[in-house]
Amino acid sequence: MAELDTSGGGGKKGGKVRSKKASTRIDLTAMVDLAFLLITFFIMATTLAKPKAMDTFWPDKTKKDVQLPVPESRTMTVLLGNNHSIEWYVGPAGKTPPTVDHFTKNGIRKSLIDKSKEIEASHAGDKDNYMIVLIKPSDKATYKDFVSMMDEITITGIKSYAVVAITPPEIELLKKDGNY
Amino acid sequence: MARIKIPRKSTAIDMTAMCDVAFLLLTFFILTAKLRQEDPLRVDVPGASVKLNLPDVDMATITVGHDKVFFGVEGTDIRRSLLEEMGKKYNIAFTPEETQRFTVTPTFGVPMNMMKQYLDLSADDKKKYVQPGIQVDTTNNSELFNWIYQARIVTKNLHNKELRFAIKGDSHQEYPKVSKIIDILQKQAVNKFSLITALNQGK
Numbered sequence: 001m002a003e004l005d006t007s008g009g010g011g012k013k014g015g016k017v018r019s020k021k022a023s024t025r026i027d028l029t030a031m032v033d034l035a036f037l038l039i040t041f042f043i044m045a046t047t048l049a050k051p052k053a054m055d056t057f058w059p060d061k062t063k064k065d066v067q068l069p070v071p072e073s074r075t076m077t078v079l080l081g082n083n084h085s086i087e088w089y090v091g092p093a094g095k096t097p098p099t100v101d102h103f104t105k106n107g108i109r110k111s112l113i114d115k116s117k118e119i120e121a122s123h124a125g126d127k128d129n130y131m132i133v134l135i136k137p138s139d140k141a142t143y144k145d146f147v148s149m150m151d152e153i154t155i156t157g158i159k160s161y162a163v164v165a166i167t168p169p170e171i172e173l174l175k176k177d178g179n180y
Numbered sequence: 181m182a183r184i185k186i187p188r189k190s191t192a193i194d195m196t197a198m199c200d201v202a203f204l205l206l207t208f209f210i211l212t213a214k215l216r217q218e219d220p221l222r223v224d225v226p227g228a229s230v231k232l233n234l235p236d237v238d239m240a241t242i243t244v245g246h247d248k249v250f251f252g253v254e255g256t257d258i259r260r261s262l263l264e265e266m267g268k269k270y271n272i273a274f275t276p277e278e279t280q281r282f283t284v285t286p287t288f289g290v291p292m293n294m295m296k297q298y299l300d301l302s303a304d305d306k307k308k309y310v311q312p313g314i315q316v317d318t319t320n321n322s323e324l325f326n327w328i329y330q331a332r333i334v335t336k337n338l339h340n341k342e343l344r345f346a347i348k349g350d351s352h353q354e355y356p357k358v359s360k361i362i363d364i365l366q367k368q369a370v371n372k373f374s375l376i377t378a379l380n381q382g383k
Binding site (some may be wrong): 025027028029031032035036038039042043046051052053054055056057058059060061080137138139140141142143144145146147148150151154155163 | 192195196198199202203205206209210213214225226228229230231232233234244346348349350351352353354355356358359362365366367369371372373374375376377378379380
């Protein structure tokens with residue numbers, strides 16, 4: 001079908017009538033067509049990219065006595081405000097004014113790494129010297145902000161973090177900078 | 181002038197190699213791909229840098245977006261027992277056909293009192309029907325709490341495994357709603373669960 005017979009018509013020289021040998025070649029064009037059609041169908045109808053998942057661990061709320069005292073000097077509190085804004089401060093609330101930050105490589109990620117190093121250095125003699133990050137999403141924060149923050153924690157390799165409910169004074173801090 | 185005769189060549193191309201490649205690709209796609217399921221609640225999943233894949237079995241997904249909560253659990257045997265248990269709890273008797281239809285529903289967001297009507301809808305009507313979402317509150321008796329609780333019991337009984345949970349949230353969903361779901365999970369001492377994210381490249 002797809003082959004043109006170009007061999008020419010010079011086969012009548014011999015006297016013997018020979019049975020014509022059938023070609024062993026099969027035309028595969030139609031088969032290829034079908035295969036590609038099926039491939040196209042499978043590409044369209046299926047999901048190749050499996051969803052990725054971020055594992056999170058939360059404190060056991062059913063037991064009352066597992067609350068560990070948090071040394072305030074080693075904490076970094078991150079407040080999530082509206083419009084993907086972040087504010088953070090180190091140490092006890094109200095002692096240092098919060099820093100307004102954003103979700104970029106040089107934003108919160110740098111702050112987390114820098115502060116983590118600072119705290120490790122200043123608590124070098126203590127039993128534990130890692131930084132504890134407290135994430136406090138406000139009611140105006142979106143789920144995306146929360147996931148981004150958890151992602152930053154994973155990227156920067158922060159050992160200890162907790163998600164805590166935000167308190168009214170902290171909402172005031174956000175409001176002061178127009179982030180609530 | 182003498183013409184130079186160019187020998188005419190056959191126009192047939194050897195399709196064998198192409199055919200091989202095509203079928204190889206086809207086999208690959210059939211084996212790796214999972215059929216796409218239509219989500220009743222469209223959510224825009226936030227991106228993150230994690231690369232862990234979700235397991236396919238003993239898995240429950242809580243979808244939250246547009247202030248609605250949907251629930252879904254993998255495995256037809258688990259779905260079947262789950263509906264039975266929930267029916268017992270809310271005093272609703274489901275017919276075998278309704279149970280059968282429930283086993284092929286990957287995610288749903290209908291309150292228990294409307295579940296029967298929802299399962300009786302035809303496939304076309306189901307697509308058009310806007311599901312209101314599952315009722316969520318922080319008491320110990322909300323419907324989502326019971327769905328999660330019963331699903332865990334059923335998985336434990338049938339597969340002898342802990343059911344894993346994943347939250348699939350919309351990027352623009354405000355946090356308090358997500359927080360409520362996390363509270364419900366924590367109340368049942370489910371302290372490890374996953375957040376479904378899309379892979380974020382080049383950030």
